[in-house]
Amino acid sequence: MTHWSDRPLTEVVRQLTPVAADLRAALFKGPFLPESHDALFDGLPALRQIEAGGRQPSRGSLATSARLIFWNVERLRHLEAIAGHLKAHRPDVVLLSEVDRGMARTGNTDRVAILSERLQMGFLYAAEFVELGLGDVHEQRDHAGEVNAAGFHGAAILSDLALQAPALIRIERRGEWFGLDRHEPRVGSTIALLAFIAVAGEPVLMVNVHLESHCDPQTRAADMRNILQMVEGLAPAGRVVMGGDFNTSTISYVERLANPRVLIEALEQDPMRLMRPEPHEPLFAEAAAMGYDWKACNLADQPTTRRPAGSIRPPAKIDWVFTRGLVVTDPAILPAVLPDGTPASDHEGLMLTVAPD
Numbered sequence: 003m004t005h006w007s008d009r010p011l012t013e014v015v016r017q018l019t020p021v022a023a024d025l026r027a028a029l030f031k032g033p034f035l036p037e038s039h040d041a042l043f044d045g046l047p048a049l050r051q052i053e054a055g056g057r058q059p060s061r062g063s064l065a066t067s068a069r070l071i072f073w074n075v076e077r078l079r080h081l082e083a084i085a086g087h088l089k090a091h092r093p094d095v096v097l098l099s100e101v102d103r104g105m106a107r108t109g110n111t112d113r114v115a116i117l118s119e120r121l122q123m124g125f126l127y128a129a130e131f132v133e134l135g136l137g138d139v140h141e142q143r144d145h146a147g148e149v150n151a152a153g154f155h156g157a158a159i160l161s162d163l164a165l166q167a168p169a170l171i172r173i174e175r176r177g178e179w180f181g182l183d184r185h186e187p188r189v190g191s192t193i194a195l196l197a198f199i200a201v202a203g204e205p206v207l208m209v210n211v212h213l214e215s216h217c218d219p220q221t222r223a224a225d226m227r228n229i230l231q232m233v234e235g236l237a238p239a240g241r242v243v244m245g246g247d248f249n250t251s252t253i254s255y256v257e258r259l260a261n262p263r264v265l266i267e268a269l270e271q272d273p274m275r276l277m278r279p280e281p282h283e284p285l286f287a288e289a290a291a292m293g294y295d296w297k298a299c300n301l302a303d304q305p306t307t308r309r310p311a312g313s314i315r316p317p318a319k320i321d322w323v324f325t326r327g328l329v330v331t332d333p334a335i336l337p338a339v340l341p342d343g344t345p346a347s348d349h350e351g352l353m354l355t356v357a358p359d
Contacts, residue, residue: 006050007043010169010196010232014054014126018103018154019047021132026153030134030187039177042189048129048154049190052168056118056125059164063200064094066357071336072210072245072323073351074099077137077155078113080346085120087336087346091353095161095199096121097210099247104152105133107141114158121160126197128170129156130212131179131190139185155188157195157210165197166205171232173225178216194229194246196236204358206328207237211246218254219283226285230292241327243356244294247349250320252282269316276318277303289324298330299323299354306352308338308345321352328356 029042043049071093075084078101088096102108118125133153136142159165171194179188195210211229213222226248233242252275257264269275280286289296305317323333336351 005175007172007175010171010236011050011052012167012169013051014168015051016053016055018051018053018127018129021046021048021153023149026132026134026150029189034181034187036177039180039189040175043175043177043191046132046189048132049172050170051128052170052195053127054124054168055115055127056160057122057162059124060162062164064163064202066202067331067355068094068199068201068206068357069353069355070095070097070208070243070245071351071353072097072321073336074212074247074321074347074349076100076347076349077102077105077108078117079108080340081113081117083340083346085117087351088121091336093353094163095159095208096123097195097208097245098158098160099210099212101127101156101158103127103154103156104150105137105155106145106148106150107137110151114160118160123160123162124165126159126165126168126195127156128193128195129154129190130193131155131188134187134189137186157193157212159195159197159208159210161199163199165199167198167236169196169236170194171196171229173213173228184216192225196233201356202358204241205237206356206358207233207240207242209233209242209244211244211248213248215249215251216255218256219252219285222249223284223288226288230288234292241358242294243323243325243328245323245352246321248285248320248322250279250283250285250322251318252276252279274303276316277305279319292326294324294326296322296324299325299333300352301333301335304335306335306350308348308350310345321349323352323354325356327359329359331355
């Protein structure tokens with residue numbers, strides 16, 4: 003059976019269709035049945051839409067190359083710090099995942115609209131999830147008694163360039179966050195947000211990806227294959243830069259949850275497992291089969307997770323960039339650090355410059 007989510011979505015709106023607060027409150031009470039999630043997934047217009055907002059583009063194209071930043075900004079909680087980092091590096095395009103809109107944990111503000119104004123850029127925004135509650139267990143505690151104004155959590159692309167032919171890929175529709183077992187009930191799925199820019203007279207498709215963390219390497223590979231197939235329909239054999247949070251943890255979430263020693267023992271056998279996950283994550287083979295490279299796009303053996311002081315979690319390289327048909331220069335990691343040295347996000351940013359080959 004085919005679904006509407008089996009193809010890229012191209013509906014662009016001025017504002018995502020709201021999901022009423024009373025509906026979100028009613029859904030939070032359950033029951034959390036798979037068929038209920040399927041009906042909501044199919045019935046909420048916001049999950050099919052791309053919002054275009056912010057400033058009008060001031061540039062139509064780039065003459066030679068494009069400087070890009072991909073960043074999982076963890077709710078965009080530390081907006082001013084993130085904005086400062088981005089301004090300092092003057093990217094042509096910014097691609098962000100885990101961006102809140104109307105969530106109590108981030109002041110019930112429109113984070114992408116505020117950031118786009120700080121950067122004087124336009125934006126595209128799509129909802130990954132409609133949040134039914136206040137967030138994770140820590141956010142539930144810190145914001146007890148508050149109510150989400152909109153309940154959106156999603157991805158964004160920001161630029162002062164013309165963002166052409168926007169598209170949204172709903173990577174899967176498993177509905178595994180719809181329930182209380184993960185303590186953060188949601189409706190939706192992981193997504194990729196896409197748009198073309200013109201570089202040296204050539205169209206370059208930018209793909210902003212967020213893969214599921216609570217699954218296994220085989221599932222991530224299947225999700226990657228789904229993305230690649232849909233991208234191929236939009237840019238057959240074309241120039242593509244794909245980046246974001248691929249959650250290449252190398253071990254299934256269920257295994258790690260059931261027995262924390264699984265990862266410890268795996269690292270004892272291969273200490274570089276989390277820095278060089280390719281042998282354990284078949285999504286890299288999926289990308290290679292479609293002509294994508296990642297070795298020139300990413301700094302080898304550099305973690306992309308940012309842990310607070312005292313954390314016992316091992317550093318890992320879970321954020322990546324893949325390219326095809328492009329020359330890559332100046333790959334770098336943007337440290338996610340606040341002025342006091344604490345994390346601005348739990349992920350570092352990824353920077354690189356691309357040009358048509």
